[in-house]
Amino acid sequence: MLAKSSGLVLLTLLGFSTAKDCTLNDFNATVGGRLQNLTPFSLPCFSSYNGNPVARDNAACAAIQENYSDPWMRTNSPNGYMNNQDEMWASDPNDQCLLDSSNPMDPLAFVNTTCRQGNLPSHYLEVQSEKDVIEAFKFSNCSGKKLVIKNSGHDYLTRSSGRDTLSLWTRNLRSMHYSADFAPSGSKNTAPRYKAITVGAGVNFDEAYELAQKHNVTILGGYSSTVGVSGGWVQNGGHSILSPVYGLGVDRVLEFKVVTPDGVYRTANEFQNPDLFWALRGGGGGTFGVVLESTHRVEPAIRFVAANIKFPGNSTNMLPFMDIVVNNTLKWGQEGWGGHITGNTLVNVSPFLSIKQAKNSLASVIAYAKANGGSATIEEFTSWYPFYEKYVKTSSVAVGVTRFPGSRLIPRSIFKTAKGRKNIMDYFATIQSLGQTPYIPVVGPVLYNYTEGSTSASPAWREAIWELGSGASWTWNATLPTRKQKIQSIQNMTAVIEGITPGSGAYSNEANPFTTNWVEAWWGDNYEKLVSIKNKYDPKGLLSCWKCVGWKDSQVADSSFAALV
Numbered sequence: 085m086l087a088k089s090s091g092l093v094l095l096t097l098l099g100f101s102t103a104k105d106c107t108l109n110d111f112n113a114t115v116g117g118r119l120q121n122l123t124p125f126s127l128p129c130f131s132s133y134n135g136n137p138v139a140r141d142n143a144a145c146a147a148i149q150e151n152y153s154d155p156w157m158r159t160n161s162p163n164g165y166m167n168n169q170d171e172m173w174a175s176d177p178n179d180q181c182l183l184d185s186s187n188p189m190d191p192l193a194f195v196n197t198t199c200r201q202g203n204l205p206s207h208y209l210e211v212q213s214e215k216d217v218i219e220a221f222k223f224s225n226c227s228g229k230k231l232v233i234k235n236s237g238h239d240y241l242t243r244s245s246g247r248d249t250l251s252l253w254t255r256n257l258r259s260m261h262y263s264a265d266f267a268p269s270g271s272k273n274t275a276p277r278y279k280a281i282t283v284g285a286g287v288n289f290d291e292a293y294e295l296a297q298k299h300n301v302t303i304l305g306g307y308s309s310t311v312g313v314s315g316g317w318v319q320n321g322g323h324s325i326l327s328p329v330y331g332l333g334v335d336r337v338l339e340f341k342v343v344t345p346d347g348v349y350r351t352a353n354e355f356q357n358p359d360l361f362w363a364l365r366g367g368g369g370g371t372f373g374v375v376l377e378s379t380h381r382v383e384p385a386i387r388f389v390a391a392n393i394k395f396p397g398n399s400t401n402m403l404p405f406m407d408i409v410v411n412n413t414l415k416w417g418q419e420g421w422g423g424h425i426t427g428n429t430l431v432n433v434s435p436f437l438s439i440k441q442a443k444n445s446l447a448s449v450i451a452y453a454k455a456n457g458g459s460a461t462i463e464e465f466t467s468w469y470p471f472y473e474k475y476v477k478t479s480s481v482a483v484g485v486t487r488f489p490g491s492r493l494i495p496r497s498i499f500k501t502a503k504g505r506k507n508i509m510d511y512f513a514t515i516q517s518l519g520q521t522p523y524i525p526v527v528g529p530v531l532y533n534y535t536e537g538s539t540s541a542s543p544a545w546r547e548a549i550w551e552l553g554s555g556a557s558w559t560w561n562a563t564l565p566t567r568k569q570k571i572q573s574i575q576n577m578t579a580v581i582e583g584i585t586p587g588s589g590a591y592s593n594e595a596n597p598f599t600t601n602w603v604e605a606w607w608g609d610n611y612e613k614l615v616s617i618k619n620k621y622d623p624k625g626l627l628s629c630w631k632c633v634g635w636k637d638s639q640v641a642d643s644s645f646a647a648l649v
């Protein structure tokens with residue numbers, strides 16, 4: 085009783101009303117009994133949950149073990165996240181519910197071990213319409229229960245989970261529509277119309293690419309089947325290997341339908357709520373509202389060349405390959421190339437070159453790969469979908485692991501001076517000495533005709549040609565000291581890459597989550613305006629996530645990472 089009434093006093097002090105309809109049971113009734121407890125993804129494999137005995141579910145466990153590293157089962161589950169850091173309480177190796185990702189059958193993980201909730205939400209609601217979201221904001225407003233939004237569960241920064249939160253699960257909002265003459269609502273009759281695809285908030289790229297193919301058009305999207313179109317991808321920037329020519333996700337989105345935390349269902353586009361539209365174009369997911377639908381400008385079917393170059397890499401032949409890459413980067417940028425490069429692979433596409441021109445353009449790397457026992461394929465595609473099937477689907481990375489990216493946006497200017505090129509080569513040498521290989525998304529929108537000020541993503545994107553960095557990962561059973569050491573190492577590597585790219589920024593979706601100057605790196609001069617828009621639509625901070633607009637560094641203390649940084 086005492087605890088309960090002091091809770092009420094606290095809530096009142098915090099400005100929350102203590103009206104009726106503020107319990108989880110009341111909320112559950114409001115949404116027709118659809119509120120669910122959220123239990124960990126791997127719980128069926130355990131015989132103990134939060135220290136209490138539970139019945140192991142052998143059949144359900146077998147399915148989880150079989151699909152442990154596959155994104156599809158996770159993305160379709162309210163409790164499924166790609167990266168273990170979203171699930172675990174990272175500061176306490178005992179507060180998690182994980183299998184051994186190197187061998188999900190390993191009994192060491194689940195026998196004699198209790199499954200704990202970690203950083204997972206306590207409850208979830210499958211969002212079916214805007215009404216659910218409006219009710220959830222009302223409930224959050226009066227109860228103080230924090231909300232998170234979980235779409236595909238790909239976030240590397242724990243922004244779609246959170247201890248004790250109520251998760252709004254959007255994956256089943258699967259509407260899709262193609263329009264040959266889309267006009268943003270509120271625009272004049274004479275305003276331009278666009279070929280566009282409108283998707284519900286749960287639609288992922290696999291589904292959107294298939295719809296686009298059906299209508300013989302191209303939607304830009306990620307190098308992943310299961311990343312969502314409308315959530316963290318587009319709201320944080322959204323890159324594609326076609327971005328060098330056609331821009332980022334934020335450049336192509338035409339309209340959002342969104343419930344803001346003040347409980348209003350709004351249309352945000354150039355003509356209606358333009359401040360909110362601007363904020364949603366790069367200011368971050370989980371911050372300004374719950375998007376229910378987004379509309380994206382599409383291109384006709386695009387003809388392009390694709391180059392697939394690779395060789396068996398070893399300690400002596402990768403740096404010379406990178407030297408050729410570095411020396412050609414500006415030229416390749418002008419030729420429309422985008423893709424991914426590692427120490428011994430290059431898979432790039434360009435819509436501007438013929439096969440013959442592509443072979444000339446890449447002659448030096450093709451020759452190098454062949455001389456090192458490798459191969460080169462240059463082929464033409466007449467649309468995105470067959471490329472997607474051949475290259476993207478087959479390169480799906482294993483998930484169900486703890487992995488932190490640590491990328492930085494690398495501006496074109498670096499490649500213009502011998503000093504800049506040497507700095508990048510030295511960075512590669514350092515990475516190699518750590519036993520890592522470089523990973524370079526070539527996705528900077530170098531040829532895109534950007535309208536100054538139209539998006540709120542880091543201005544550094546507009547100078548960027550590459551994303552580059554060095555990440556970190558730890559095993560399912562890593563000890564606290566190991567975790568600390570990994571984070572220290574990613575911090576060190578971030579300092580190095582920041583040192584050679586002063587004034588640039590980072591793509592928060594794939595940046596070091598522990599970036600110290602995150603405000604500057606992720607939003608630069610756009611930050612203050614983003615904060616004022618945040619305060620306008622979410623004055624009580626009902627939506628809050630790790631290093632999202634409005635977040636305070638002091639909140640580290642309440643986070644899963646508290647003991648690690």
Ligand SMILES: Cc1cc2nc3c(=O)[nH]c(=O)nc-3n(C[C@H](O)[C@H](O)[C@H](O)COP(=O)(O)OP(=O)(O)OC[C@H]3O[C@@H](n4cnc5c(N)ncnc54)[C@H](O)[C@@H]3O)c2cc1C
Pocket residue numbers: 166232233234235236237238239240243244254285305306307308310311312313314315316317318319321322323324368369370371373374375376481593594629
């Ligand atoms: C395997 C893998 C491949 C990737 N490939 C690419 C790539 O090619 N290009 C690229 O740019 N990025 C890529 N990413 C990064 C990806 O864009 C981010 O992880 C992004 O946050 C995923 O957004 P989501 O909505 O799918 O995921 P979630 O984890 O479900 O959500 C991420 C964030 O978006 C918010 N959010 C989700 N839905 C909504 C909504 N409806 N309204 C408001 N906020 C919402 C959440 O609150 C959270 O903050 C990749 C990530 C992984 C793990």
Ligand SMILES: *[C@@H]1O[C@H](CO)[C@@H](O)[C@H](O)[C@H]1NC(C)=O
Pocket residue numbers: 112113116117118119120121207
């Ligand atoms: C919500 O109500 C339904 C129907 O009464 C019930 O089955 C369900 O367990 C409730 N959810 C929670 C989290 O209590």
Ligand SMILES: *[C@@H]1O[C@H](CO)[C@@H](O)[C@H](O)[C@H]1NC(C)=O
Pocket residue numbers: 191192195196
């Ligand atoms: C679990 O505990 C029992 C009893 O202490 C022991 O016999 C068994 O070997 C343990 N199993 C594992 C996988 O640790």
Ligand SMILES: *[C@@H]1O[C@H](CO)[C@@H](O)[C@H](O)[C@H]1NC(C)=O
Pocket residue numbers: 099100101221222225226345346347
């Ligand atoms: C939140 O609660 C306040 C009272 O504390 C009320 O004035 C406001 O309208 C509520 N907002 C929503 C979205 O329910």
Ligand SMILES: *[C@@H]1O[C@H](CO)[C@@H](O)[C@H](O)[C@H]1NC(C)=O
Pocket residue numbers: 300384385
């Ligand atoms: C698809 O679009 C391309 C480019 O606009 C066009 O050349 C082609 O004929 C179209 N194909 C079909 C089947 O409509």
Ligand SMILES: *[C@@H]1O[C@H](CO)[C@@H](O)[C@H](O)[C@H]1NC(C)=O
Pocket residue numbers: 404407408411502505
């Ligand atoms: C790349 O350019 C540097 C000068 O900046 C030169 O020293 C080096 O030999 C070049 N590398 C290749 C492979 O052409």
Ligand SMILES: *[C@@H]1O[C@H](CO)[C@@H](O)[C@H](O)[C@H]1NC(C)=O
Pocket residue numbers: 397398399400401455456457
């Ligand atoms: C790396 O591979 C190249 C080409 O196959 C070979 O010449 C070289 O000796 C190898 N280096 C090492 C250290 O294995």
Ligand SMILES: *[C@@H]1O[C@H](CO)[C@@H](O)[C@H](O)[C@H]1NC(C)=O
Pocket residue numbers: 329330531532533
């Ligand atoms: C950008 O604009 C210029 C000048 O209008 C034009 O020549 C060029 O083709 C445009 N680039 C792209 C990628 O659309």
Ligand SMILES: *[C@@H]1O[C@H](CO)[C@@H](O)[C@H](O)[C@H]1NC(C)=O
Pocket residue numbers: 184186190192559561563
């Ligand atoms: C972690 O698990 C691996 C098996 O994946 C095991 O070999 C190792 O001993 C475990 N380490 C610790 C610290 O328990």
Ligand SMILES: *[C@@H]1O[C@H](CO)[C@@H](O)[C@H](O)[C@H]1NC(C)=O
Pocket residue numbers: 569570572573576
């Ligand atoms: C990080 O850098 C500091 C200072 O240079 C160094 O003392 C430390 O060993 C480094 N830690 C790791 C894990 O690389």
Ligand SMILES: CC(=O)N[C@H]1CO[C@H](CO)[C@@H](O)[C@@H]1O
Pocket residue numbers: 147150151156157
């Ligand atoms: C639920 C789920 O996604 N199950 C899949 C697990 O993996 C097997 C084999 O790949 C699939 O057949 C199941 O559909």
